[in-house]
Amino acid sequence: MTRLSTDKYVRPWLGIHPCPSVVKKCLWFGLLAGASLGLARAAEPAFPFAEATIDGLQAQMAAGKLTARELTAAYLQRIAAVDKAGPKLNAIIELNPDALAIADQLDAERKAGHVRGPLHGIPMLIKDNLDTADRMATTAGSLALVGAKPPRDAHVVARLREAGVVILGKTNLSEWANYRGSNSSSGWSGRGGQTRNPYALDRNPSGSSAGSGSAVSANLCVAAIGTETNGSIMSPASAVGIVGIKPTVGLVSRAGIIPIAASQDTAGPMTRTVRDAALVLAAITGTDERDEATREIPATLATELSRALTPGALKGTRIGVVRGPFAFHPRMDGLMDGLVETLRAAGAVVVDSLSLESLGRLGGAQETLLSYEFKDGLNRYLAAPGRVAPVHTLADVIAFNQAHRAEELPFFGQERMLAAQSRGPLTDQAYREARALCRQLTRTEGLDAALEGNRLDALVMLTRGPATLTDHINGEGGSGSSWALAAIAGYPSVTVPAVEIFGLPMGLSFVGRPWSEARLLAFAADFESRTHARREPKFLPTIVVP
16 A cells, blocks of 8 residues: 655755656756766666567567576576665565476477467566465565465466466565555565665655566566555556556455455556556456455456557547646646647547545545455455464554564554554444445545546546655655545556656556556557657666756
8 A cells, every 4th residue: 555645745946847858858967967976877788678578578489589488587687686786676575486497387388389378488576465375475575474374376376377477576565565554664564675766776666566666667577466555556656667557446356465455455567568567467357256346347358458459549539637636746737738738649639627626525534444444354364264374363463563673663663553453343334434435535526527527538647746765764755646546446547657857757647437447558558659758767876956
């Protein structure tokens, strides 16, 4: 989970400019300044699979020019050079000791004429809150779960294995998906330490899917899986310049994923291109008897997701632009103006300056909902038949953290866990009222009203402000964010790289009706093809503003 932003501004000297040419000039001068101060990294040998796409890698393997083992070995070497040495991103919490053996098996299948699909032999990373019934741990970054053994793979993991993915390892995250204490530093966990942003190492990658986002951005894998309750895919994807999909709740099974809130939890792809995100989403989508929310998936959606993305999908659409209230700096309006012109140039009819004020009337309803569902969901997860774990309840986790304060509570506490422990069952009136209010204000009076009332195909909004400095004393802070509406409503959203500010990337979000992922991906791909905003990070120690 990612906290709602409380900051009301971006520092005035940040120098946000709506004109791309001005932004590029500022970035150039910033890089020159960094180099003059000795901040630029020394040149390194080019990684042969930098910015590689799934389709491109499949073409090489089909032509016999590349094997899954060679590809997997290259990524393992890349991880050693960039994540564990060099800039030390610290995005990966554990490597899979069986990765090369899995690659060998998949190469043998290909040689025998059996290719499982577009992900056959593709190396991916998964967040360390998805169960893997193998030699890797599943801990949500907490030392309390070291030694735990799940009875089976999470449904997402099983689907990836069936699709022929080579699971390289697991990524670091905000501990317990950032549902432990207030003033936390996103991307920090007791087990994994602090993940860093590959664009500026002193900046925060955001969370809770911090490791997945940084790993994809830094080309440590082809793609990764993140999870989201409230911004944990969308925010890090935007902060590290990649594509992220937060699916409709129920499109992807949550079985075997350490939970926060059943009404908002989901897993989703994090990739460098929209096409790759669509391929991964198609692979992990599907019904699962362990997650009744998946029963509502439309019968045709899996087929729609597996098709090629429609070129020029924005032409003739009606797109609503939402500018607030998201606590963005006023200068962001100028930035958004340029993105609106891109949408118009693509042939979209733009309905500008929509404002979804209903979000501001939520009060503490969402936090009430989350705290009730966290206690219920975590206790169920830890007590699942066949699960072996050192802790068995939320109360046990709280006690463990208290007993291991030096390792688990050096920077921030466990206020959220304590509040959740004080909650009663989901039959409480307080819970039922909070859930009803959340749905009313984000669905009926929020997204539904905006989409239906303006006859829109989708809404767009800046995903978040630029990445903030990592701060273990005060927490991550914020520079504005828009993800809460879709997250609380359980509706789909896609973020795609859109613009840079002094070398720090920012994304544009496409938000739509439930089960509209195929259309949103097509819209995002059209936008991506016109902006080409994704840029490979350079691992600068800091961003120098002239």
